[in-house]
Amino acid sequence: MSVTLSIIYLIATVTFVFGLKRLGHPDTAKSGNLIAAAGMGIAIIGTIFIHDLEVPTIIYVLIGIAILVGTIIGWLIAIKVEMTKMPELVSLFNGFGGASAALIGIVEFGNADISATSASVVATILAAIIIGAITFSGSLMAFGKLNGSVKSVIKIPQYNIVNNLFIVGVVVLAVYMVAGGIDSSLLLYALLAGGLVYGILFVMPIGGADMPVVISLLNSLTGIAAAITGVLYDNMVMLVGGILVGSAGIILTVAMCVAMNRTLASVIFGSFTATAGPEGVNKTMGSIKSTTASDTAIMMNYATNVIIVPGYGLAVAQAQHVIHELEELLTKKGVNVKYAIHPVAGRMPGHMNVLLAESNVEYDMLVEMEDINPQFNNTDVVLVVGANDVVNPAAHNDPSSPIYGMPILDVENSKHIVVNKRSMNVGYAGIDNELFYNAKTAMLFGDAKKVLTDLVSELKNM
């Protein structure tokens, strides 16, 4: 390989590392993405133009067309699709990558004289095909599920066993081919089909909420497929890039499971036991969305206006000092923070005042209900801490509710609502709260003191 190309690949590899590194922090993520993209760009261009092969023009033209077509389509899809459809898009693209790897494998299998080729090369080719196929069909399946076009969830009890037997079969076949140096396109297509089927079988039983984890896992697999192809061509940028994606992807997958309070095993194999959905979800009101301290922290960090709604739970948790710390921290970061004080928040008149005065919150940060209600429109994030009845829209909407007619804080008008409480339990009035099921609301479960402390640490690390 030419030295120039080697150096280009080296540089591309380094951009991948830096890109990934920068993607890990909100402030640098954008530039990280661009750096990696640039590296990818030079790697592609270098590959096309720097070599000492005699390549007929037609091939260049074909490559050019392929790249042009792919670029345009990819670009259009990416910029047109709604934000909420992003995860399925990622899945789709990932499937394409897998397919590409599988196709390469197939071509190379055709090109090679299998019986004469070293076992390790054959193994590499077959691995690329199987893994590529799995990621392709698996990703498409995930895409379909997220998309809503695939709905079926298989409910055979011994499903996992069947599933695992199947993939073992595929691997055995591959080993057989490698060991025997068998050059049979029939078997090859059997392998390919096996990979494709397994991808579907693998993803099928997993619930929709777990899809992101699965996509991440499949993504990691695509990385491995790319790395294997890299070994095939002794191509370092593919090898290292693929491994980076593979290892980072696995770690990311685990992190996503942790963030969802699940284990990877329970996502993949527990698909049957965990169909009930998170506890405390009210059937008639729909489902709740829960969030984490780090997500909330980032949301607040990048917000312009934040309103904190304290309630009785703040007093129970004795979290007044921490909330003041949070407010100070946000203010220092240039966020406008205010407290919305509902007249009957807490359990005695002025409860919130006493509480917040104790932690020396400035009096002019506390805003009365009538004054703050018009401001919610203009608010990026409302953080409700241990309040419930005072933000319950039933007071407006439900004449049969015991709190009907009570004025409430109109937090629903703001862009995002984060509600911290320990559970889905009711407040003083003993009634459910529709707000928690609002599409804009994310629940941040936990004792207020603990949760706020976490928020503060997360914010400090930004």
Next chain:
Amino acid sequence: MSVTLSIIYLIATVTFVFGLKRLGHPDTAKSGNLIAAAGMGIAIIGTIFIHDLEVPTIIYVLIGIAILVGTIIGWLIAIKVEMTKMPELVSLFNGFGGASAALIGIVEFGNADISATSASVVATILAAIIIGAITFSGSLMAFGKLNGSVKSVIKIPQYNIVNNLFIVGVVVLAVYMVAGGIDSSLLLYALLAGGLVYGILFVMPIGGADMPVVISLLNSLTGIAAAITGVLYDNMVMLVGGILVGSAGIILTVAMCVAMNRTLASVIFGSFTATAGPEGVNKTMGSIKSTTASDTAIMMNYATNVIIVPGYGLAVAQAQHVIHELEELLTKKGVNVKYAIHPVAGRMPGHMNVLLAESNVEYDMLVEMEDINPQFNNTDVVLVVGANDVVNPAAHNDPSSPIYGMPILDVENSKHIVVNKRSMNVGYAGIDNELFYNAKTAMLFGDAKKVLTDLVSELKNM
């Protein structure tokens, strides 16, 4: 190379990575060290026994003797030396490593047929010799300085220029030898001597307080020398291990500079401007030692008894809520925490009580002076926050002092004392405080609120 040995080296390399990783956290550091040591052990044993050379027994015997002698001496030195002498010991050992690399280079230079050897191999050999020599003499110099046996500090103004010219000369000579394929032992010894001299020249002007930084830098160099030798032998464990040490060492060096509030450049080149020593050091009282929030946090984390001494500065910083958070956190970690309340701490009677009550510190955590004074003996860490006069031993020792005769908190009896204040400024009584110059005392400079907040974050990450 035999596969077994390759795998052993691979394992050793992995242990190095894990070892380094674990060394980065206090809870795992010990095991990290042991893991790395184990890896090193198998690499050494593997090297001796797994090969297909015909080696006469005498050489095995010699190797055995060398290893035995080195092990015994190294072990004895390591376990006998006082804790305070550790840094110089590290320097000494590091020098030995460098010397070893240089010796290898010399032998290989002798073995090789230079004019027939590829330039890159010759370059590698010479690089090992020069770098090994620099680390050897530099480390010994650093050892001597820390030791007190070398005291001279050169004060020639254009020193840096001379110094840099010298090393450039050495490098030019080496390049000349590589390019010309010159096989002259005379030049070789000139190179060796050049490296040795430069090591001395390099370390000589640097002040004693900066020695740890220099040692870390030299250590990093030794790593690079090892890596170069690895390239020479196409030996992966040396290569990767050396690079790991080299890169980790550089980062560590920079981190040490940051922790000392200096730049690497100012340590190496600024040796002449910064001879005055840190500001605010009282000539008659000796020198102060400053510390960081992370060090203090670790000390407290591993302490059994901690006493907090609040003073007027705590009130000025309005850090009462944070100190309560710190105290709660420590208590949760199983540390016994108490506050020592001096009767005239602050600026009004009961100032500390008012302050700490505001953050809801339990009354029974506050201990009066007479009751707490006997307990300092038994205390691992005293954290003095914004107090000064009330812990000034002049009240006991100096009849001419305006506070002579005032009872004080006997913090000096505890094992470690950490004093947080913003500067070396005096307190209410307007007098210097000997405590700050005590060998047991470390100053933690900064506004109390900021410093305590940092302490809390550090502790949370443990």
Next chain:
Amino acid sequence: MENLIEFISSNLQIVYIIILATFVGVELIKSIPAVLHTPLMSGANALSGVVIVGAILVMLHSDPTDYLALSLGFVAVVLGILNVVGGFAVTNRMLEMFKKKK
């Protein structure tokens, strides 16, 4: 097993590269905020499109008359570049929310 050992000994440096790259990947991603999980997944996905390099190589090496290989290669390039371009573009859009204010 034997094969593995053989592979290791004949591709020793590759093995080191794989191991070290794995460490790098793991260390880089170890502790990132949950809100970045999706963008990061998306970015990593774009990177996995590096397989396009292989697809291009397939085409470059193809005999212009080997239509099967050519067309498979063509499809592989299209899919690969889709993965790359789409992946980076989507990631970029996701990261819009982290625009610095002030």
Next chain:
Amino acid sequence: MENLIEFISSNLQIVYIIILATFVGVELIKSIPAVLHTPLMSGANALSGVVIVGAILVMLHSDPTDYLALSLGFVAVVLGILNVVGGFAVTNRMLEMFKKKK
């Protein structure tokens, strides 16, 4: 410069290994508490004693009559092992303070 390029192209995998190992080293050490600086330096120092492997190789390869090489190699082994053993032992002692209580 030319030499460098030549080296890179002929030792491509080594270059990758060096770069990746550098990343690993940097990422591992990036953010460690100051109190661990000294033990870490000491631990890294012990690791740099890996040069002993080279010293052993020198001796193994020496002609038993080449007294110069042998004695230089001998000294190199002694110094190297001193670095290793002393380094790990000192590090271990420094880390005594982090004994877990309870």
Next chain:
Amino acid sequence: MKIGVLKESQNGEKRVALSPFITKKLVEKGFEIFVEKSAGENSLYRDSDYKEAGASLSTKEDVFKSAQVLIKINPFDDEDLKLVQSHHILMSQLYHKSNPELIKAISEKGATAFSLDAMPRISRAQDMDVLSSQNNLAGYKAVILGAYEMTKIFPLMMTAAGTITPSRVLIYGVGVAGLQAIATAKRLGAVVEATDIRSETKEQAESLGAKFISVDNTGEASEGGYAKEASEDYQKRQKEAVNESLFKADLVITTANVPGRKAPVLITEEQVKQMKNGAVIIDLAAAQGGNCEVSKLNEKVIVSGVKVIGTSVAPESVSTNASELYAKNIYNFIVHLTENLKFKWDLEEEITNETLIVQDGVQRKK
């Protein structure tokens, strides 16, 4: 609609039912307001303030003549009753359960009367709830009064002249007044303990920094957020649980009430005698018979070194705030009852139904 504001006649009372600020708001809504001269004096409102707000000032007689709705804080007295006519609508705290004569007198006149203390404790009535608004202030002032009467200070202080131990404060009854008393005493640095028959108050007391003394309350139940009368057995258990704290307390504030009944006796004379020399008891339930056996309304009794102060007038002593809040309650109440400046007389509606005691001479509630 014409609204008349009467000057409070009860001894020591300093509040007034309507503040100039609220007067202005009512006038803006179209109400006509007649204020008895110097009605606001003791709450620091000048007659001129009312005039500026758009009210007319006149004598009591003229107020009765001009206005249809008459508002007050305390129950209407004999002098008022003389002036009441059948078209009048009276609004004040009537305490109708314990004041049957008054209700009878009003009925006989053929008039209509709302009692604000009968306000149901439901969420949407919270802004008309005078008991809450006034008890809240009472809780605060009880602590101030206690701190004023004591010969000790509240907070812990470690000084050069020795350590002053913090005062111990014990609160009986963790309702509105009790909670505010806890909060205020805690702020001042006292060690606060509290007890209540309703077990849900434990968390509430703790949320304000008090230690709650739990008494096993099996067999007792609360009704719609109020306490029921306690059984004898409970009283015994309560004494056992609380005595230790009581005998160490420097200040005791009692706020326990059972709506519509005599207040429970929680501290007997015998217990008082075992208390610390110099301790102070503030009995906020004195008007309802007192939680302390020896307390007398509006008197300071000293029993073996313990000062027992029976009072219910605490809100009067913060008359400015108390009047503001009462006025806001009245405002919300009137706005709730009327539409286009006319009463809706929606008797199906809970608030109207509960508070309307006498309608056109017919007594609706007992």
Next chain:
Amino acid sequence: MKIGVLKESQNGEKRVALSPFITKKLVEKGFEIFVEKSAGENSLYRDSDYKEAGASLSTKEDVFKSAQVLIKINPFDDEDLKLVQSHHILMSQLYHKSNPELIKAISEKGATAFSLDAMPRISRAQDMDVLSSQNNLAGYKAVILGAYEMTKIFPLMMTAAGTITPSRVLIYGVGVAGLQAIATAKRLGAVVEATDIRSETKEQAESLGAKFISVDNTGEASEGGYAKEASEDYQKRQKEAVNESLFKADLVITTANVPGRKAPVLITEEQVKQMKNGAVIIDLAAAQGGNCEVSKLNEKVIVSGVKVIGTSVAPESVSTNASELYAKNIYNFIVHLTENLKFKWDLEEEITNETLIVQDGVQRKK
């Protein structure tokens, strides 16, 4: 050595110079203590408590007869002076600069007298400093008194019946009393502002949560931690800077003193008239002439709706704590002056030198 404790005779005074606890400590050291009957009564100490502590109880005459050292809080009065003999050593606050007659009378008796208010403000004297220990309590009690007298509450409260704005408290003089007043008012939730002639007090006031009103004080200086008398120019600047806050204040507490002089007048009658209706001024400097022009010692004057209360007796109202601290000061003082139960008469030593006003009939200090 025999020490006699006299009952305070000054009107309204409730303290006593020695507590039973300290009595016991002195007895344990070997001192003999004679206590006038019922001396501790108003501080809640019973005669029996003293007896248990090892003191003898007797009449005033007998105390003078038995004891050599006589201790008190307030200056010795005429009745005391009749009983004084030349061997007596008197200890109390004598305020010798403003009480020349008293000093003369003592000198004429040929007796010896220490004045505790003359204690130098040096570090090691802090535990004998009665001004600090008593002013500290005065600062606390002044706020309680103010809160008691006001018709508003201190804290901000957002309630269903509307929002109560926090009270605004203004403190003149940020010495010992002023600081404690700031702390106490702040705790109760008021918005606190403070001013002082000494600029170093800014940081101190802020460390307790008050806003400091800075007055340009070039030209003024302090001596050994005390303020000097302010120039007229300063007074003008001060009024300008503070007036805005003064006219908005609900409670004003003045504590400004210049040692050995009449207290500076900081609030004129004209200013009082511009203040809020219902505001309260507590003038803690009333005994030194008062910081407010209209204040009268131990009286409540009402000037155009503003209550002005001149008092210096605040510590008496927390007599238990005040007596404890005073006793501890006296204890430390006696321990300091004696060795083996005998006076050291070390006149070189600063504390002895400064506090010993009359020695054997010779006046040492003016």
